[in-house]
Amino acid sequence: MNKYATDVIGTCAFGLKLGSMSDEDNEFRKHMKLLFKSSFRLTFTNLLQLISPKLLSILKISSTPPEVMEYFNSSFKNVIEYREKNNLNRNDVAQTLMQARKELVLNNSSYPEEKFTEMDIISNAILMYFAGAEPVSDTLAFCLYELAMNKHIQDKLREHIYRTKEKHGGEFSNDYLMDLHYADMVLTETLRKVNGTIVLFRVAT
Numbered sequence: 001m002n003k004y005a006t007d008v009i010g011t012c013a014f015g016l017k018l019g020s021m022s023d024e025d026n027e028f029r030k031h032m033k034l035l036f037k038s039s040f041r042l043t044f045t046n047l048l049q050l051i052s053p054k055l056l057s058i059l060k061i062s063s064t065p066p067e068v069m070e071y072f073n074s075s076f077k078n079v080i081e082y083r084e085k086n087n088l089n090r091n092d093v094a095q096t097l098m099q100a101r102k103e104l105v106l107n108n109s110s111y112p113e114e115k116f117t118e119m120d121i122i123s124n125a126i127l128m129y130f131a132g133a134e135p136v137s138d139t140l141a142f143c144l145y146e147l148a149m150n151k152h153i154q155d156k157l158r159e160h161i162y163r164t165k166e167k168h169g170g171e172f173s174n175d176y177l178m179d180l181h182y183a184d185m186v187l188t189e190t191l192r193k194v195n196g197t198i199v200l201f202r203v204a205t
Contacts, residue, residue: 001137006032009132014079014094014125031071035064036134064126076122097124143190157186 003020006029010016020029045063048056062069079094089095101120147154160182168176 001140005133005136015090015092031068034068072126073122076125142194146190157182
C-alpha cells in the first residue's frame with residue numbers, strides 16, 4: 001500500500017516516475033523509510049515539539065536525518081532546474097509551487113515577509129510526501145481490514161463499483177470516480193473509526 005501511495009503522489013504531485021512497486025531497491029523508497037524510521041533523534045524532537053515548540057525552533061533541531069534531507073533537496077532541485085531549463089509545464093503541485101516562487105520572488109511582487117524561496121518549494125514537496133504516503137497507505141490498510149471483517153459491506157461495495165463502472169461505459173474517468181458515492185462513505189467511515197494522522201494537536205479554547 002505504501003509503495004502504491006508513494007508512486008501515486010510522486011506522479012500526480014511532482015511528475016516523478018518512482019517505480020516503487022517494481023523496484024524493491026528504489027532509492028526514493030529507501031530514503032522514505034529512513035524518514036519514518038524510529039530513532040532517538042525522532043523521539044527527542046517529537047517530545048520537544050510537544051513540550052516547547054519555541055525551544056525546538058531556537059535550537060534548530062530537525063527530526064529528519066541530514067542524509068535524507070540532502071537526498072530530497074537534490075531530487076527536487078533537479079526537478080525544478082529541469083522544468084525551468086526546458087520550459088516544461090505540468091498541472092501538478094510542483095508547478096504551482098514554482099509559479100508561486102516566480103510571482104513572489106523573481107517578480108518582487110510581495111512583501112518582505114512573503115518571500116518564497118527554492119527551499120520553501122523543497123520543504124513543501126517533502127511535506128506533501130510526508131502527509132500523503134503514510135496516512136494514505138494506513139487508511140487503505142485499515143479500510144481493507146474493515147471490509148474483510150464486514151463481508152456484507154464488502155459485497156455491497158463491489159457491486160456498487162461494478163454497476164458504476166458499467167454506467168460509465170467501463171471507463172475509469174474522473175466522472176466515474178466522483179460517482180463512487182458508497183466507496184466514499186466506506187472510506188469516510190474508516191477515517192471516523194481510525195484516524196490516519198500520526199499526531200493530532202489540539203488547542204483548548
